[in-house]
Amino acid sequence: MAHSHPELTKNQSLVFGSLSEAGGPLTAYAILDALRDSGFRAPLQVYRALEKLVDYGLVHRLESLNAFVACSHSGCAGHDTAAFAICEKCGLVSEFTPDKAIAYLKDWTGEQGFQLSRTTIELRGICKQCAAA
Template sequence: MSDHAHPDLTKNQALVFGSLSEAGGPLTAYAILDLLRGSGFRAPLQVYRALDKLVEYGMVHRLESLNAFVACSHKGCSGHGTAAFAICEECGDVSEFTPQEAIRLLKAWTEEQGFRLARTTIELRGTCKACQAVN
């Protein structure tokens, strides 16, 4: 699963992943549904089913604070199970990054607590460099 070309994608999963990849930024399930109506999508459940699998494969991340989904920009994301995003509240730009030191600290804490971690999504909200330059 280290490659984004996951061999077992269904047609719906491939279409949903394609729409997210082309968007280059976060989309809600309803925005995806609107984009894919011409491809036979009729119900939000079809989109959510595809998204659930894509998240499981590590190909897509859910941005909790935006209630939206974004295509993973790192190959092999399913390996580290942690995604971090900087979200600009001015222009809406989303940058994915991997904060190795923060991940190490979080894993150490979960191990100390005996907490079984399923996945971690870190979201930083603020203003990007480009928007700061304009203001």
């Protein structure tokens, strides 16, 4: 179920651009700081843009970090589920789609009659590079 999204507004484009360039998660305040020269003054401007970008499937919210990350899959709006492995040492965030886990979750929610709106799976730990160091 690919969502079509309208052309991004200037603010949405700027916020998405700063997240894409960051290559990792940013808090709304970090985005605000990065975009001050582009005319952003209020956190609300950033939050409004982020909310729409999340709706469009272009950005994911990482609850455990209270931060946002640009989607690394093109056409991710097709996945209702995003999964992230977050390294607690270097901060690396890897996005992946755990199909078997998603299938299990969909079965469970179906059996329970639970209407799922969004799923974000966050794994916390140490990445391979940090573990080897």
